[in-house]
Amino acid sequence: MKMSSKARYGLYVAVELAQNYNKDEYTNVTTLSQKTGVSEKYLEQIIALMKKQNIVTATRGATGGYKLTESPYTLTVGRVLRAVEDNLEIVDCLHGECAQRGTCVAHNLWGKLYENINSYLDTVTLSQLAEDNI
């Protein structure tokens, strides 16, 4: 039960964008790659997931780049992680098909654990994370 590198890198990007939230400029992937140490091409894929969940917006072309759609004071770590970590689902059967539905003794356990994890992650905002105020 490990967090993927996408989850870690996605957080790095989010924190980096949080620093620039009040500026007018967009931050391009080259800069993000330099700041995080992750390859541009891989970051592009990760950021695409965040964009799909409306966590960042983008503009193309020269002076293009990315920006958070929401203030780091309200945007939570939970939302970022769910975007890049395939919804953070602990087991497949939770929202999909559970082969043993009804007889699976642990089904409710996974559900509660899932709630527990997410409700914690949703209490931490990006700005808290950036200031290590957790």
Place this chain on the structure above:
Amino acid sequence: MKMSSKARYGLYVAVELAQNYNKDEYTNVTTLSQKTGVSEKYLEQIIALMKKQNIVTATRGATGGYKLTESPYTLTVGRVLRAVEDNLEIVDCLHGECAQRGTCVAHNLWGKLYENINSYLDTVTLSQLAEDNI
């Protein structure tokens, strides 16, 4: 961030053994395999992990098998999962080496999340799980 099949199967075994906790007999792997639908050989490996963490005891030979070392009223789901799921660690850097120690903005986050998950899992006992009283 998925639970492995070892984690799920380990729980099944634990719940099954919980049913027989008050009996004198040991439950052998053939029976456990039939009850859980998992192959004997795979279960042997999983149970070995539980044995290493002193969650079950075993006797060999005819009439041999496995038994919980502790009452299902006090044995928690957390202990079972930590035994079979490589200590449930969310990220590698938590108890091992963190390449970016000091600069890793998420280090504390993972620590807190880890605590959160485990403290929840340690509130659920095997008997509660067996009775779906979660």
Place this chain on the structure above:
DNA sequence: TTCAATTCCTACCAATTTACTATGAATAGT
């Protein structure tokens, strides 16, 4: 209007991990 800088889309790939299967030795009861 052309050019350069950027995001976007998607195919591919190597290494690792997962989820087992398989073989046989050690041990204990009958």
Place this chain on the structure above:
DNA sequence: ACTATTCATAGTAAATTGGTAGGAATTGAA
């Protein structure tokens, strides 16, 4: 002695992870 069991360890196919790569689409600036 025999049989039923656990214990130890090696092997392996499939899936997943963690990327790399190529190029199309878009935008701003010269």
